[in-house]
Amino acid sequence: MTHFYGRNNELSTLSAWIENPSTRLISILGISGIGKTTLIKHFIDTHPLHFDAIIWKNLKLSNSLNSILTEIITEINVNIQNINTNKLLKQTLELFNQKRCLIILDNLEEIFTPQQYAGKYQPEHQNYQTFLQMITAVENQSCVILISQEKCQELISLDDELYPIHSLELSGLGNAATEILKNQRLQNQEHWLNLINLYETHPRYLQYISILIKDVFQGEIAEFIQENNLILTEDIKSNILLTWERLTNIEKQTLLKISQNDQPLSREEIKKLLSLSSLEIINSIQSLTRRFLLSKSENDERLFHLTPVLREYLKNVC
Secondary structure, three states: OOOOOOOHHHHHHHHHHHHOOOOOEEEEEOOOOOOHHHHHHHHHHHOOOOOOEEEEEEOOOOOOHHHHHHHHHHHHOOOOOOOOHHHHHHHHHHHHHHOOEEEEEEOHHHHEOOOOOOOOEOHHHOHHHHHHHHHHHOOOOOEEEEEEOOOOHHHHHOOOOOOOEEEEEOOOOHHHHHHHHHHOOOOOHHHHHHHHHHOOOOHHHHHHHHHHHHHHHOOOHHHHHOOOOOOOOHHHHHHHHHHHOOOOHHHHHHHHHHHOOOOOEEHHHHHHHOOOOHHHHHHHHHHHHHOOOOEEOOOOOOEEEOOHHHHHHHHHHO
């Protein structure tokens, strides 16, 4: 069984959105391992949902929209005799209007093009764009949840005041991250917050580092902290590498230069560090924020910064 920690505010927000019959499209966004899939699974398991059908599709396993829509139609309407492959979208929307369905599309980033700016569809998956636009534009009583590491264009370009769409961007667990350390039975509770903050309250990073502390430091966080290093396990590196390989060369250059500075940088300061045009830098910054790799400073929105874990990865691996 997957352990679930905190996220009470996110669960309340989700509940309000999904209980509203006019909500048709929800995106759950955030970096790899932050807990997007876990959140939705927990929500479905613990909340009474008034849907005729709940269908989960993992795009890592199959990402052909035609195949997915065919499966959805047959799963919801087992007695259907004729599926017109030329009118799959029309049949699906009609079904979504006849029955209240909850459709989850997990790992949406699988249909985006690697080494291109965030959210750019692969040519063979352009039909998703039409599908998502039609979900919001055509009257129906169903809801689609997208789980992704990248924002898709529909959720950027559509005005959520005019269309029935919502986005939830996940960050770390905050204080609830202590439950991970408690569950792992780590020692030295007085050092828990130091460890949690060091790894940005990121659930997967903390899970990996907790296992390392148990394996090598006999569960003693105090001994681990004495190393005075932000240690990245091979699991953490592998997790970041998968995202790194999706980036454009310009995005990689941008991150590497920023990683050499401990302080947040403005766009103009980033520009001075790179031999790139203003447009390339603007596009790169925008794409990196849409991948949740670059964040605006809380104190000054003109400044951008990296998380300590990502900076450490870039300094030591790339």
